[in-house]
Amino acid sequence: MSENVNRRDFLGMALGGVALVGAGATLAAVKRTWDPLPSVIAAGFTTVDLSPMAEGELRVVEWRGKPVYILKKTAAMSACDTRDVNVGGAAYSVGIQICTHLGCIPAYDSGKAMFKCACHGGEFDACGRNTFGPPPTPMEIPPFKIDGNTLVLGEEGPEFLKLKEANA
């Protein structure tokens, strides 16, 4: 009798152990399936070193398939408290360079320090604010964070959240 009980206990524990290992392996497999691939995580971010940029220079980078402009403002350009990104004592204008009317890509005119949309004549100032024509809103500011002299597009840092709140 006691040998039977011991055998039953042993079998129960052995089966329980196998079930636990199986459940653990299944959970690990489910997590692997749900987690985005490292390449997908990396693809969500675009980093831009701002240190070599000259005053008045405009750079366009691709972030999640969209063009994002970064303009290092000159002293002559007016400040935009609710849109300027300040890094190392310099002000930058950052925005998704897509017209908020019907989605064309406005071209930057460095002589006039403004963006002009060829589709229907919409205009945006150096801060990315709509100033003329059909665009109903400023160009969108992409989520970003500042890491030293690097702009990281794709992550909401405190500087982005401050601008977001100011524009709410």
Ligand code: FES
């Ligand atoms: S799409 Fe830019 S003005 Fe219409």
